Amino acid sequence: MSDENAAQGDMPEIEVPVTETPEVDPVEALAAENAELKDKLLRTVAEMENLRKRTERDVSDTRSYAIAGFARDMLSATDALSRALVVIPAETRETAEGTLKSLIEGIELAERETQRLLAKHGVKRIEAAGQKFDPHKHQAMFEVPNPEVPEGTVVQVVQEGFAIGERVLRPAMVGVAKGGSASAAPAPEAGDDGVDKSA
Template identity: 35%
Template sequence: MDTDNEQQGHTAAEEAEVTASHTEEAPEADASASAGNSELEQLRALAEENNQRYLRTQADLENFRRRTRQEKEELAKYASAKLLEQLVPVLDNFERALAASKDNRDYDSFAKGVDMIFRQFEQVLTNEGLAPIESVGQPFNPEFHQAIMQVESDEYEEGTVVEEVQKGYTLKDKVLRPAMVKVSS
């Protein structure tokens, strides 16, 4: 029986020791699990915050694109407004000249009036950056000239513009319309 008691005592002692060790480990395990959960929650919150930030940025980008597209459309729609404001007085002067020509048959003053309107019109176009291309006497340049025919000429060297059939124009630094010319051969 002593052996049974010893075994039971030993077993009871082992059980007490195991129970004590579990009791000590349980707070550590709980603390570790609690720390893991807390860190996991922080990471989830950070991920959600980053996702929200991403969605806001995407929405801002879409709004920016929409505003930019609308501004571009509006700019294209009203781009000619400034030019037209300058041309309206020219139109008014043409209307006045035509009305005056019906009442008065003085063609000299009509011609002078139309010439003044033409100069006013030219000035508006020049202010906007339109410039005629100088052609006659210049070497043929396919960037500025469109040759419509070649002619024999004693006055000009070969490859030189002899006659301008239709004026060409540049707008600032870009060719708006090449000059139609005759070139010496």
């Protein structure tokens, strides 16, 4: 035991440096905390405003487009009524009597009423005939050689297209003009080597 005490006595004492904490001015500390809380408050207010705007936009979209699926299905029924009227020859329509006349008038009335109700709920027909082909609104079914109109012009509508608000429910199925005159259609851009680079 005396050897252990002697060994401990030989060890030097270690001094731990004491770091003094600088005194913080309480006014500066409160000012910094105030600035931090103000920043958090402003960020929270901005986030809440963004959330409010996003929610309003979602509610507006839901109101506008909630019936899109139903309207798309109703277009099939409207098409069926239109096809039923198309197959009846004009002569038969004019000379029809009795039950046949009532049937034709009933189909016409049902088709008009369906179109009216769709329009009432924001479903509108896409104008296609004579318009420049727009892949967002039109679906090209075939090309029609027609040098009298500019290339890319819709010259025939096979099936009407419809939109609700800014969204297309069904694109118009169309025939598009091909081979318009040089003055009607822009010339292709040719490079220095004579190769058409417009594609």
